[in-house]
Amino acid sequence: MEKPELICGPDLSLYLWRDFLNADEQQNLLHSLRHDIEWRIDKIKLFGKEHFIPRRQAFIGDHGLSYRYSKLTLTADAWPTPLDRLRNTVSRQCDTPFNCALLNHYRDGQDKMGWHSDDEPELGQNPAVASISLGEARRFVLRHKTMKSCEKVDLTLTSGSLLLMAGTTQHFWQHSVPASKRVHQERYNLTFRYIR
Numbered sequence: 001m002e003k004p005e006l007i008c009g010p011d012l013s014l015y016l017w018r019d020f021l022n023a024d025e026q027q028n029l030l031h032s033l034r035h036d037i038e039w040r041i042d043k044i045k046l047f048g049k050e051h052f053i054p055r056r057q058a059f060i061g062d063h064g065l066s067y068r069y070s071k072l073t074l075t076a077d078a079w080p081t082p083l084d085r086l087r088n089t090v091s092r093q094c095d096t097p098f099n100c101a102l103l104n105h106y107r108d109g110q111d112k113m114g115w116h117s118d119d120e121p122e123l124g125q126n127p128a129v130a131s132i133s134l135g136e137a138r139r140f141v142l143r144h145k146t147m148k149s150c151e152k153v154d155l156t157l158t159s160g161s162l163l164l165m166a167g168t169t170q171h172f173w174q175h176s177v178p179a180s181k182r183v184h185q186e187r188y189n190l191t192f193r194y195i196r
């Protein structure tokens with residue numbers, strides 16, 4: 001496997017493998033994501049008002065795991081075999097275990113994810129979060145939470161890429177997937193995590 005690109009900044013450590021999955025692997029995973037996953041459109045409460053989240057999502061993991069995410073409690077669905085295999089190759093590449101994955105489906109450029117950190121307490125301090133992207137390329141933007149003078153990091157995550165967010169990244173930085181008028185195709189993203 002190629003060496004990753006390192007993207008560093010104050011309190012930030014990212015590792016990016018742009019061509020982690022070949023075309024066949026991407027096709028097999030897309031097939032599984034389209035056929036084996038029960039996608040949900042969850043509602044969340046923001047400032048007292050209920051909204052549908054602007055994407056579809058699912059949560060898969062080892063038996064019995066659950067995850068609190070934006071005030072929702074998600075119980076893990078079982079791993080479809082191709083995604084369990086992917087979990088293992090991602091674990092090996094990142095040299096860290098993962099027992100669950102949050103899956104996001106951005107149907108087109110209007111679907112998005114707002115600013116947040118993957119800093120739920122059950123992930124522990126300085127969690128490693130590994131992100132696989134499939135389908136249309138989307139921008140993935142990071143900003144420091146407190147150092148306003150610190151420049152944003154603006155990446156494009158292409159199909160088949162693996163991004164590892166490590167070290168203190170989740171503690172000090174937020175990330176987002178902005179909407180884009182130019183994007184008309186779908187994208188899937190899987191973030192592998194380890195819940196204690």
Ligand SMILES: O=C(O)CCC(=O)C(=O)O
Pocket residue numbers: 102104113118131140157175177189191
């Ligand atoms: O879609 C992405 O690239 C990011 C997903 C994400 O931030 C998350 O699942 O917490």
Ligand SMILES: [Fe+2]
Pocket residue numbers: 116117118175191
């Ligand atoms: Fe995230």
